[in-house]
Amino acid sequence: MNVLIALIFLSVILAALAVAFFVYSVRNEDMDHSLQLSLKPLEDDP
Amino acid sequence: MSLTAQAPPLPVRPSAGAAVCLHCGNAVPRSRGDGYCCAGCLAVHRLLSEAGLDGYYQLRPRHIRPLLDYFERRASLDWLDAHPGAQAGQLNLAVEGIQCAACVWAIDKLARRDGLVRLGVNSALGQLSLRFDPERFDVRGYLETLADFGYRVRPSEDGAGADPSRGLLLRLGVCAAITLNTMSFSLPFYLGLSEAGGDLQAWLRGLSLVLTTVAVGYGGSYFFGRAWRALRHGIAHFDIPVAIGLAAAYAGSLWAFAHGRADAMYLDSVNVFLTFMLLGRFLQERTLLANRRRLLTSDAFSHATVTALDPQPREVPWAKVGAGQRLLLQPGSLCPAEARLDGDRTLEFDLASLTGERQPSAVGAGDTVRAGARLLSRAPARVTTLRGFDASALAALLPQERGHEDLPVLWRWSVKVYVFVVLIAATAGLIGWWPHDPQRAAQVFISVLVVTCPCGLGIAVPLARTLADQRLARSGVTLRQPGVLDRLRAVRQVWLDKTGTLTLADLELADGRQLDALATGERRALMGAAGASRHPVSRALYHELAARGEPYPDDGAAEEIPGEGVRYVDAAGTWFLGRSMHADGRAWAALGRNGLAVATFGLVERVLMDGPQSVQRLRDLGLGVGLLSGDRSSRVDDMARGLGLTPDEARAACSPQDKADRVADRPSLMLGDGLNDAPALGLAVVSGSPAWERSAVADQSDLSFASGSLAWLPELFDTARALHRALWGNLIFAWSYNIVLVGLALSGRFSPLLCALTMPTSSLIVSAATTRALRR
Known part of the structure; x- marks a missing residue:
């Protein structure tokens, strides 16, 4: 049972990290330029 | 590139084996042999190749819009x-x-x-x-x-990257994460985990409550604030039932948690509801923002122009008009800044475009013309500005943002009564159950509010409008007034003007040497007449003369006669610029003096593509289609044949009143661009003008279009009908769903598990149905 509770906390921490990355991404305006970012893999190596 | 009226309009979508444009992928007209559909595509294709950007063609979709208006x-x-x-x-x-x-x-x-x-x-x-x-x-x-x-x-009009939907996106992201977690915490209970005792159960319920509190506090505050403002102003707003349902479901779940009543805990449902509501609102905000920016980009003051007279006639943007500048206003034009009327004539102006009230007033020489006043007289006006251009003084000219006006009346009424129906049902459940079981009464009250959360309605409307807007934007259509898509359903007849509407805005002078051959006095008179009108023929001649440095004459008096031409009187006599009697496939203009022909000018028209196919599609939709033109019969008949119209459906030599009478006969959509179309446009159920028309009628019309093809027209009707179908389908579904589930809730048979299943399912159903209805 204790392991399950530890896993719950682990999942909550992972979810919190995901939310933090999402907030960072929105503040960095990544969502505004999503189409531009999706083309990055097509760039030639410098 | 020029497509003449003689050449039949060509399909923009290539048939099998047809040559396709190397740039845009659309069909190449037979008149061109260079592999491009227009000169704009040719220019951009060459630029891309020279810049080493051929990769563009690997990324673009099969067809993009042709650059027919590239040079304009x-x-x-x-x-x-x-x-x-x-x-x-x-x-x-x-x-x-x-x-x-x-x-x-x-x-x-x-x-x-x-x-x-x-x-x-x-x-x-x-x-x-x-x-x-x-x-x-x-x-x-x-x-x-x-x-x-x-x-x-x-x-950008709205500052450094300001995006009001960004805050909603943050709320949506946080609430979506919390929703997924609380759903996963609730799943063990739905799969049989006992509620009784145990650390695991307590942790799962406790964490769900904490996370839900964060979601309601952060995401829900958006709806609570808006609902509170709506209540303070006495408005039955859609956010009120959302906020009430959210607050009731959360408060009820809190009460149930405190009393150990798992049968009344709706924590996962609260989060699902909140996330879907935020998603709907985010879509709505993005649609409004994109629509606003599209309108500003294509139609606002930044591209409105006026004729400045000093040092020589030229078109200047309104924003560049300063104090003390001499301007020439053609009949139907708006005065971009407060100005003094020069000359010695009294002219008539109207401020209807700013006030909404038609109040023609006479302005004497030396009197002040207000910014935004429209010149009603047929003579052009020379004015000297007293102030520079001030956009804030003309804010009323900006296109209106669309609210709920595109929704059918019954739909809007339905949303309003929804608030009261929900509250009455919940209160009835509370009162009905209270004498028998007060705790059950509270559970019924909460479950009614939870189950009637307008999830389907909240997401269906914004999604439908987003998809409809995207469809129209792809076709090059911008809606300028509210309620256009709703009004389109009443339209039974489509009337098309010819020049400037079925042809691209600018005509081209076929042979510039015709102007060079004119005597000095003739050129001056032609400038005086052509500069006094915004008709495409006059504009073409005016641009050519202005490019040759011809000044606008001060000594003559011009008067536009709608549907006929421009009369210009100077010391040399009475001149008339109008249609030529020459009969060939091209547009011709003639300059005469004292009744004798002086010169004729051949002009090349560029016809929109997709004409016959679009007309047939309109017919398939049960609409009548007709052509109303002031032009002479042979040219109108040529155009009608090219469009697949019968002789009865094409009316040549129409006066403005003739056009208005035709439009008034049946509920019509009228497309026109000139002053001679203004009465007909005013009587039409829905009116449209080309996006490149910027002075005479554009700010009064319901929609503007910018496309090299007429295919946007049947697409407009298709979109309006699809939107209507989607909204009605969702409305019927939402009421049916709510009636059934409210019945269950009032009978005390509703449960958190049922709620957890039905709420996301209903949202997904309406989303899928809406997408299917509006997907092209």
Whole structure:
């Protein structure tokens, strides 16, 4: 049972990290330029 | 490139084996043998090849819009000199012309080539943000390059990247994460985990409550604030049942948690509901923002022009009009700034475009003409501005944002009564159950509010409008007035003007030597007559003369006779610029003096593509189609044949009153562009004008279109009908769903598990049905 509770906390921490990355991404305006970012893999190596 | 009226309009979508344009992928007209559908596509294709950006064609979709209006789209970059961002190295720009990922790729590549430090391209909202070193980066050169490639830019109206939907996106992301977690915490209970005792159960319920509290506090505050403001102003707003349902479900779940009543805990449902509501609202905000920016980019003051007379006649943007400037206003034109009327004539102006009330008033020589006043007299007006252009004084001219007006009346009424029906049902359940079981009464009250949360309605409307707007934007249509899509359903007849509507805006003078052959006095008179009208024929002659440095004469008096031409009187006699009697396939204009012909001018018209197919599609939709033109019979008949119209459906030599009478006969959609179309446009159920028409009728029409093809017209009706079907389908579903589940809730048979299943299912059903109905 204790392991399950530890896993719950682990999942909550992972979810919190995901939310933090999402907030960072929105503040960095990544969502505004999503189409531009999706083309990055097509760039030639410098 | 020129498509003449003699050549039958060609399909923009290529048939099997037909040549396709190397740039846009559309069909190549038979009159061109160079592999391009138009000169604009040719120019941009060559530029892309020269810049080594052939990768563009690997990224673009099969078809993009042809660049038929490429040469008319060039906008001035004069604003850049005075823009503080150009010196600071930080610019936020609105950009028009981005169609696909290939455009984003090309804009990005060009920026890298020129050494730009940082570039952001928001293709959804048409926004460009530039960060650069002003010493090392030639921002003007870069923007001119973008213009060469067909992208038009101007300063963003709403500041440094301001995006009101960004806050909603943050709320949505946080609430979506919490929803997924609380759903996973609730799942063990739905799968049989006992509620009784145990650390695991307590942790799962406790964490769910904490996370839900965060979601309601952060995400829900958006709805609570708006509902509170609506209540304070006494408005039955859609946010009120949302806020009530949210608060009741959360408070009830809190009460149930405190009393150990798992049968009344709706924590996962609260989160699902909140997330779907935020998603719907986010879509709505984005649609409004994209629509606003599209309108500003294509139609607002930045591209409105007026004729300045000094030092020689030229078109200047309204924004460049300063105090003390002499302007020439053609009949139907708006005065862009407060000005004094010059000359010795009294002329009639109207402020209807600003006040909404038609109040013609006489303005004497030397009197003041208000900014935004429209010249009603048939004679042109010379004015001297008293102040510079002030956009805030003309705010009423800006297109209105659309609210709920595109929704059918019964739909709007339904949303309003929803609030009261929900509250009455919940209260009835509370009162009905209270004498028997107070705890059950509270549970019924909460479950009614939870189950009637307008999840389906909240997401269906914004999604439907987003998809409808995207469809129309792809077709080059911008709705300028509210309720257009709803009103379109009443339309039974489509009337089309010919010149400037079925043809592109600018005619071209077939042979410039015709002007060079005129005597000095004849050229002056032609300038006096052509400069006094905004008819496409006059504009073509005026532009050619202005390009040759011909000044606008001060000594003559001009008067436009709608549907006929322009009379100009000077010391040499009475001149008349009107239609020519020459009969060939091209447009001809004639200049005469004292009743004798002086010169004729051949003009080349460029006809929109997709004509016959579009007319047939309109017929298939049960609509009548007709052509109303002031032009002579042979040319109108040619155009009608090209469109697949019968002789009865084409009316030549129509006066403005003839057109108005026809339009008044049946509920009509009228497309027109000139002063002679104004009465008919005013009587039409829905009116439209080309986006390039910027003075006479554009700000009064319901929609504007910018496309090299007429295919947008049946697409407009298809979209309106699809939107109507989607909204009604969702309304019927939402009421049926609510009636059944409210019945269950009132009978005390509703449970958190049932709620957890039905709420997301109903939202997904309406989303899928809406997408299916509006998907092209």
